[in-house]
Amino acid sequence: xxxxxxxxxxxxxxxxxxxxxxxxxxxxxxxxxxxxxxxxxxxxxxxxxxxxxxxxxxxxxxxxxxxxxxxxxxxxxxxxxxxxxxxxxxxxxxxxxxxxxxxxxxxxxxxxxxxxxxxxxxxxxxxxxxxxxxxxxxxxxxxxxxxxxxxxxxxxxxxxxxxxxxxxxxxxxxxxxxxxxxxxxxxxxxxxxxxxxxxxxxxxxxxxxxxxxxxxxxxxxxxxxxxxxxxxxxxxxxxxxxxxxxxxxxxxxxxxxxxxxxxxxxxxxxxxxxxxxxxxxxxxxxxxxxxxxxxxxxxxxxxxxxxxxxxxxxxxxxxxxxxxxxxxxxxxxxxxxxxxxxxxxxxxxxxxxxxxxxxxxxxxxxxxxxxxxxxxxxxxxxxxxxxxxxxxxxxxxxxxxxxxxxxxxxxxxxxxxxxxxxxxxxxxxxxxxxxxxxxxxxxxxxxxxxxx
Amino acid sequence: xxxxxxxxxxxxxxxxxxxxxxxxxxxxxxxxxxxxxxxxxxxxxxxxxxxxxxxxxxxxxxxxxxxxxxxxxxxxxxxxxxxxxxxxxxxxxxxxxxxxxxxxxxxxxxxxxxxxxxxxxxxxxxxxxxxxxxxxxxxxxxxxxxxxxxxxxxxxxxxxxxxxxxxxxxxxxxxxxxxxxxxxxxxxxxxxxxxxxxxxxxxxxxxxxxxxxxxxxxxxxxxxxxxxxxxxxxxxxxxxxxxxxxxxxxxxxxxxxxxxxxxxxx
Numbered sequence: 246x247x248x249x250x251x252x253x254x255x256x257x258x259x260x261x262x263x264x265x266x267x268x269x270x271x272x273x274x275x276x277x278x279x280x281x282x283x284x285x286x287x288x289x290x291x292x293x294x295x296x297x298x299x300x301x302x303x304x305x306x307x308x309x310x311x312x313x314x315x316x317x318x319x320x321x322x323x324x325x326x327x328x329x330x331x332x333x334x335x336x337x338x339x340x341x342x343x344x345x346x347x348x349x350x351x352x353x354x355x356x357x358x359x360x361x362x363x364x365x366x367x368x369x370x371x372x373x374x375x376x377x378x379x380x381x382x383x384x385x386x387x388x389x390x391x392x393x394x395x396x397x398x399x400x401x402x403x404x405x406x407x408x409x410x411x412x413x414x415x416x417x418x419x420x421x422x423x424x425x426x427x428x429x430x431x432x433x434x435x436x437x438x439x440x441x442x443x444x445x446x447x448x449x450x451x452x453x454x455x456x457x458x459x460x461x462x463x464x465x466x467x468x469x470x471x472x473x474x475x476x477x478x479x480x481x482x483x484x485x486x487x488x489x490x491x492x493x494x495x496x497x498x499x500x501x502x503x504x505x506x507x508x509x510x511x512x513x514x515x516x517x518x519x520x521x522x523x524x525x526x527x528x529x530x531x532x533x534x535x536x537x538x539x540x541x542x543x544x545x546x547x548x549x550x551x552x553x554x555x556x557x558x559x560x561x562x563x564x565x566x567x568x569x570x571x572x573x574x575x576x577x578x579x580x581x582x583x584x585x586x587x588x589x590x591x592x593x594x595x596x597x598x599x600x601x602x603x604x605x606x607x608x609x610x611x612x613x614x615x616x617x618x619x620x621x622x623x624x625x626x627x628x629x630x631x632x633x634x635x636x637x638x639x640x641x642x643x644x645x646x647x648x649x650x651x652x653x654x655x656x657x658x659x660x661x662x663x664x665x666x667x668x669x670x671x672x673x674x675x676x677x678x679x680x681x682x683x684x685x686x687x688x689x690x691x692x693x694x695x696x697x
Numbered sequence: 698x699x700x701x702x703x704x705x706x707x708x709x710x711x712x713x714x715x716x717x718x719x720x721x722x723x724x725x726x727x728x729x730x731x732x733x734x735x736x737x738x739x740x741x742x743x744x745x746x747x748x749x750x751x752x753x754x755x756x757x758x759x760x761x762x763x764x765x766x767x768x769x770x771x772x773x774x775x776x777x778x779x780x781x782x783x784x785x786x787x788x789x790x791x792x793x794x795x796x797x798x799x800x801x802x803x804x805x806x807x808x809x810x811x812x813x814x815x816x817x818x819x820x821x822x823x824x825x826x827x828x829x830x831x832x833x834x835x836x837x838x839x840x841x842x843x844x845x846x847x848x849x850x851x852x853x854x855x856x857x858x859x860x861x862x863x864x865x866x867x868x869x870x871x872x873x874x875x876x877x878x879x880x881x882x883x884x885x886x887x888x889x890x891x892x893x894x895x896x897x898x899x900x901x902x903x904x905x906x907x908x909x910x911x912x913x914x915x916x917x918x919x920x921x922x923x924x925x926x927x928x929x930x931x932x933x934x935x936x937x938x939x940x941x942x943x944x945x946x947x948x949x950x951x952x953x954x955x956x957x958x959x960x961x962x963x
Binding site: 359362363364365366367370618619621622623674675678679 | 783784787790791793794795797798799801802807808809810812
């Protein structure tokens with residue numbers, strides 16, 4: 246229906262003006278820098294062969310590219326070995342940050358798209374083709390918003406909370422093995438490092454809740470801390486089973502322990518053992534709770550707490566929290582991939598020609614998609630149910646999994662292991678579930694006046 | 698229906714495929730619910746088929762009956778459910794969402810949303826946004842039905858309308874508005890102006906895109922922007938427009954007849 250369309254178009258678009266000076270200066274700067282890099286005649290001679298070699302050998306590509314870049318820096322720019330070492334670290338950090346930044350932007354779009362499809366909608370489709378530029382629009386919106394600090398807020402704590410939140414989320418990315426030889430920091434106690442740093446997130450959440458001087462923030466933060474501490478236990482218990490089986494706290498060793506295929510095609514991932522599948526499910530549930538994802542998103546339950554500890558945050562600080570939450574989700578999904586899904590190993594021997602880092606990120610993205618799927622399916626659970634679930638179901642189940650892992654190990658990790666370990670996992674599961682649900686069963690209600 | 702639910706001791710026969718999936722918790726609370734052993738089944742239980750046939754209208758759907766909890770006396774009664782594997786409710790729910798997730802890529806009819814500015818649904822005839830002034834014929838000035846009687850101005854609850862009547866050179870009211878402004882930032886679309894208008898001159902519009910870059914003056918719509926032809930009124934609400942036309946035509950004929958009668962009497 247075209248009704249009175251002439252009325253709206255009375256505001257004609259402004260005539261295309263000249264290039265703004267700031268943009269012109271920026272373009273000139275980029276062009277001059279590029280020309281300068283090219284005029285330094287060593288650059289093409291070093292970088293192009295490295296790129297060509299990387300193309301021919303994709304599984305080694307990241308290392309080859311980094312090596313080429315370092316060679317270039319060594320010959321053209323940096324002479325001191327100390328600064329060269331620093332540059333090497335910087336290249337790794339920049340790669341990780343940009344990679345996970347892109348993944349964050351992509352996920353924020355994919356999440357909205359998938360949720361929309363689950364609800365039979367299109368999702369964002371206005372900005373760019375298929376809404377692809379929506380994250381950019383979101384980012385610009387976040388950046389140009391006013392940053393409001395409440396008058397009664399503890400300004401230092403309020404300012405520091407997003408920083409304290411995002412730093413550990415980024416730091417834990419360092420220990421994940423992204424591919425063979427692609428572990429930024431090969432810590433022998435990587436798993437311990439991951440959980441230790443992951444636990445500092447709680448401090449940030451409480452800083453946000455306390456510093457905001459808002460009752461909803463404080464309540465949300467207290468809920469969040471109760472939840473995170475409760476769910477850290479099953480998270481660590483299930484990871485402990487893996488550590489026992491691999492005999493190491495190093496993520497690299499854990500991934501290497503999952504290499505190979507039984508019967509020629511079934512990968513030796515921990516998730517494909519009777520104790521491992523249970524541990525993986527428990528770990529994933531606890532990971533959702535750790536990352537404050539639905540159905541455990543009580544800290545931000547908007548129906549009762551406005552936005553929890555994020556209530557008083559706006560603009561870039563809010564965006565930082567948002568970023569930290571997503572990076573935290575990626576990190577914990579990456580750890581789940583490392584612990585249970587064989588890290589960078591291919592699922593089938595014939596697929597091994599695809600580089601390991603691609604497998605790692607495919608598995609990571611599959612887990613993120615599963616988290617989004619769960620968010621589109623289940624509603625938020627109640628606080629007391631959340632606590633009961635953690636302390637009365639997840640933690641006993643975690644201990645049972647350790648038992649089952651031991652049984653699996655001592656019965657030879659074969660068919661005998663399946664026969665022994667499966668009931669060790671299944672029976673307590675049924676007993677726990679039946680016993681707990683019996684006690685807290687709610688009864689149906691008959692309404693006197695509102696129905697009939 | 699009321700009688701039905703007041704029957705004592707109905708043994709609700711919950712069929713597994715009909716029971717609602719209610720619980721979200723993984724396994725603590727409810728995917729397995731146990732009824733107490735003192736179940737009412739032994740006491741008085743006409744079969745569900747009997748229940749339906751005994752004086753209850755057929756229109757009551759079976760699902761509605763069987764989905765409700767066992768109704769005993771008023772108050773809470775335990776619910777009877779078969780044992781299900783804990784967590785299976787979640788899996789069921791995930792399947793439902795997966796069907797919706799992927800289904801829309803194959804069947805576009807699933808996507809119920811309308812892409813608004815490009816596609817527009819014709820609103821129902823009686824929908825309303827803000828009022829507009831109807832004019833007959835082609836000339837918005839001459840054909841305007843409004844006679845500046847100020848009725849709508851006085852009735853308007855948020856006082857969004859302001860009217861200044863036109864006067865002729867002798868200072869007598871000319872029975873048409875000089876100014877007819879509606880502040881659409883104030884108008885709440887209550888349709889009272891259209892209800893009270895004795896001349897069917899003001900009607901409710903369907904047009905919704907009122908956004909403008911300026912907050913104040915451009916939201917006060919004047920006579921020229923409010924005037925729309927009777928033909929337009931027919932396109933948005935032909936039922937009312939036809940009825941109004943018939944009424945006005947009858948009025949006109951009655952007046953004509955009366956004038957002729959008066960002329961004949963003279």
